[in-house]
Amino acid sequence: MIEIIESGPFNTVQDLGRPGYRDIGVSASGAMDPLAVRIGNILVGNDENAAAIEVQTFPFSLRFEQRVVFAVTGADGNPHLNGSELLPWCAYLAEPGQVLELKQPPRLARAYISIGGGLDIPVVMGSRSTSLRGGFGGNAGRPLAKGDRIAVGEDAEIAMLPASGLAVVEPAVALRDVFPAPVGGALPIRALPAGEHDLFAGDGEGFWSQTWRISSRSDRTGYRLSGEPIKPTASIEMRSHGVVPGVIQVPPGGEPIVQMSDANTAGGYPKIAGVIECDLWRLGQAHIGARLKFVRSTHAEAHKVEQAVAGYVEDVRQTSRMVKRALRVMA
């Protein structure tokens, strides 16, 4: 068991999501930074899709009631175990009674806590993710709160960890060639023009050329962007159609909304563009107030980035397996 000691209002249980039910109106949900969840789970020896805790309001703390392996990923710093600072992207062993505290990471928006054996939570429609809109899944369909206790699944082989832990090179560093750094403080987010792009005529260029700011009215469902409004040349009443995370819709006010993990499954607002799937985790790690710029991409480029990410994940999987095997032999 783990017990939540302190939590902000929007911290939830998330895995890689609940795909396959969009056709009955159910959002996939899942972690805003799925890459962090995959790496965290590999580090602690779980299936990649095991449920983790997504922390997006800090500080957050929990007490381990049993001996477990855990890792904090996603964040770029500030996890503490019984007051000692830990490295993020690193698996550690916790003893019963120890308290893990996550303070606001320096730059990134969301941290993930993976625990060996996974969170033992019922699977609803194929996933343990919390559906906040639907009020089901995860921790009784609601955010975590002080006093909540969550069971931890059985960890068949508590990894033999060196006392200093087992770390991984984080994606932002390992994949810096395919995920360019911010330019002039604005995070580059790659996107493809979507169905109604041409309806924006000259304002379409304004969409690509200006720097947008993530407004405070942003959450797991969508990011609202502040900037110079863009308007279509005609107002059209569209037939409702399926949408996915990454779609950039423009409501009548002219300030775009990027749908995120808890995305609506259908929409009718004009779509100017769609963020390529492999860049969504970077957007998920951008906090309110951050500045970003959309960069026109291509399917070919998105395909290359996807392959680079898959290669990195596979490398982490192989290497961590090898290291653990070696440590077991040495022990």
Added chain:
Amino acid sequence: MIVTTNRHASQREIVPATKSLARVSSIGARSFLLEAPGDFDLIAQRRIWALSQTVKGWPDLAENIPGMTNLLVIFKETPEDPDAVVARLLEAWENARSIDLKGKTIEIPVHYGGEYATDLPALCDLSGLSDREVVRIHHEATYRVFALGSAPGFGYLHGLDPRIYMPRKTVPSLKMPKGCVTIGGMQTGVAMLTGPNGWNSIGFAALEMFDPTSPTPAMMAPGDTVRFLPAGIEL
């Protein structure tokens, strides 16, 4: 190193809508939206249902979501050649034979008017009809579930009488209650969640239409027939 300078992407994958040709556009790199040409009617929707059944057999497909005379298909991985995907989708559309889904009939008791009918006066103003006429026109029609989406179990219903079409609101209601019976453009439905909603409410239905723990969580399915029964009229 992947080049990420701001340049013009190929737009060859965007096929313009014409009377006879379906239009395919993309959302992100893995999702493609096929929009049927022509009218918003059951004929087009039957072909969309047929197309949905065809693409379900594609091994590289992750999900497909029927919409209102359109279909969103999501691939497992980003296709290297989007033009080939567009061609494959258009070919499947051309070959899609109209099918009819044999659905069940669902009767939904509705309390028309009253405190939930926040947009009924505006609808009367727009249509020039009395509230009584609007309600009668709404419950006398027979609707088909074209697609589900937007919220768990929410069914988009076709069959609304054009006399009571009403555009979505420019400024959505911030907290429309679950159960509101609404009109959005040429579509009608029942709100499944309490929350922001741009459709126009004319009544309320208490029926539970979604249960996540059930093997079939959504009560409605594409092809079903829906009748609204006036359980109460408060004008």
